[in-house]
Amino acid sequence: xxxxxxxxxxxxxxxxxxxxxxxxxxxxxxxxxxxxxxxxxxxxxxxxxxxxxxxxxxxxxxxxxxxxxxxxxxxxxxxxxxxxxxxxxxxxxxxxxxxxxxxxxxxxxxxxxxxxxxxxxxxxxxxxxxxxxxxxxxxxxxxxxxxxxxxxxxxxxxxxxxxxxxxxxxxxxxxxxxxxxxxxxxxxxxxxxxxxxxxxxxxxxxxxxxxxxxxxxxxxxxxxxxxxxxxxxxxxxxxxxxxxxxxxxxxxxxxxxxxxxxxxxxxxxxxxxxxxxxxxxxxxxxxxxxxxxxxxxxxxxxxxxxxxxxxxxxxxxxxxxxxxxxxxxxxxxxxxxxx
Numbered sequence: 001x002x003x004x005x006x007x008x009x010x011x012x013x014x015x016x017x018x019x020x021x022x023x024x025x026x027x028x029x030x031x032x033x034x035x036x037x038x039x040x041x042x043x044x045x046x047x048x049x050x051x052x053x054x055x056x057x058x059x060x061x062x063x064x065x066x067x068x069x070x071x072x073x074x075x076x077x078x079x080x081x082x083x084x085x086x087x088x089x090x091x092x093x094x095x096x097x098x099x100x101x102x103x104x105x106x107x108x109x110x111x112x113x114x115x116x117x118x119x120x121x122x123x124x125x126x127x128x129x130x131x132x133x134x135x136x137x138x139x140x141x142x143x144x145x146x147x148x149x150x151x152x153x154x155x156x157x158x159x160x161x162x163x164x165x166x167x168x169x170x171x172x173x174x175x176x177x178x179x180x181x182x183x184x185x186x187x188x189x190x191x192x193x194x195x196x197x198x199x200x201x202x203x204x205x206x207x208x209x210x211x212x213x214x215x216x217x218x219x220x221x222x223x224x225x226x227x228x229x230x231x232x233x234x235x236x237x238x239x240x241x242x243x244x245x246x247x248x249x250x251x252x253x254x255x256x257x258x259x260x261x262x263x264x265x266x267x268x269x270x271x272x273x274x275x276x277x278x279x280x281x282x283x284x285x286x287x288x289x290x291x292x293x294x295x296x297x298x299x300x301x302x303x304x305x306x307x308x309x310x311x312x313x314x315x316x317x318x319x320x321x322x323x324x325x326x327x328x329x330x331x332x333x334x335x336x337x338x339x
Contacts, residue, residue: 199234
C-alpha cells in the first residue's frame with residue numbers, strides 16, 4: 001500500500017469525493033490533501049461540509065459543489081443536455097436527464113467524463129450496485145471491453161492477493177472469464193506486482209467433467225495459446241493453487257510450477273464475493289476494493305460504511321488509475337474481442 005501511495009503522490013490527480021458531507025469521507029479527503037496524495041473536489045451539502053471542515057480543523061481552499069444548488073443550475077443543465085443527446089434514442093427524456101443530474105453520482109460521473117476531474121470515489125452511503133449503475137451508464141466501458149469486472153486486493157501474511165471478479169459478473173462466460181484474467185493481470189502489473197494467476201474450481205486439470213470446470217479449463221487454454229506472456233494455470237482447487245508443495249508434487253507440468261500464486265480467478269460471483277468477505281471478517285485482513293476494471297475513465301466504488309483507511313486506500317488506487325488513463329494507452333483493451 002505504501003508503494004501505491006507513493007506512486008499516487010508522484011503525480012497527484014484530482015479526485016471527486018461524492019459524499020463529502022459525511023465525516024469519515026471528509027476525514028479521508030483531509031488525509032489525501034494534507035499528505036499531498038491528490039487534489040480533492042468535495043460534493044455534497046455546502047453548509048454541512050463547511051461545518052465538518054471546521055470541526056476537523058481542515059483549513060483548505062478546495063472546490064465544494066452541491067449538484068442540487070441553484071448556483072450549479074447552468075452546469076447541471078449542460079451535463080443533462082450532453083447525457084440526453086447520447087441517450088435520447090434509448091428512452092431518456094431531457095427532463096429525466098435534468099432530474100438525474102441533481103444526483104451527485106450522475107453529476108460526478110459527468111464531471112469526470114467532461115474532463116473537469118480526473119477520477120471519483122463514491123459508495124460510502126449507498127449499495128455497490130446503485131452506485132455502479134450511473135458509472136457504467138455515463139462513463140461506459142473501454143473500447144474492446146465486453147463487461148466491467150472488479151478485483152479485491154487482500155493484504156495477507158503471504159503478501160497481497162488479488163481476488164477476481166468480486167462484484168459484477170454473476171456467472172461469467174468463457175470469454176468474460178478470459179477478460180477478467182487479462183484485466184486482473186494488467187491491474188497487478190500497474191501496481192508493480194508480477195502476476196502468477198490460478199483459475200479456481202472444485203476440479204484439478206480435468207479431474208471432473210462439468211460445465212463449470214470446463215469453462216475454466218477452456219479459458220486457460222485460450223490464454224496459453226493467445227497470451228502466453230500471462231503466467232496462469234487451472235482449472236485448479238484452491239488448496240493446490242495456494243500450496244507450492246502440493247502443486248509441485250502433483251502437477252509438475254503446470255505453468256505456475258514453483259511459483260507463488262498471488263492472483264485467484266473465481267468461477268462465479270458467489271464464490272469470489274463470499275471468499276473475500278470471509279477472509280476479511282475471520283482473519284481481520286485488510287482489503288482494498290472492489291477495484292473496478294474496464295471503465296473508460298477512473299471511477300471507483302467504496303464498500304457501504306467502509307473505514308477512513310479503506311477510503312484513503314481506494315482514493316490512492318483511483319489516482320494511480322487516473323495516471324494510467326492520462327497516458328491514453330487503450331491498446332490493451334482493443335484486443336479483448338468486443339466491438
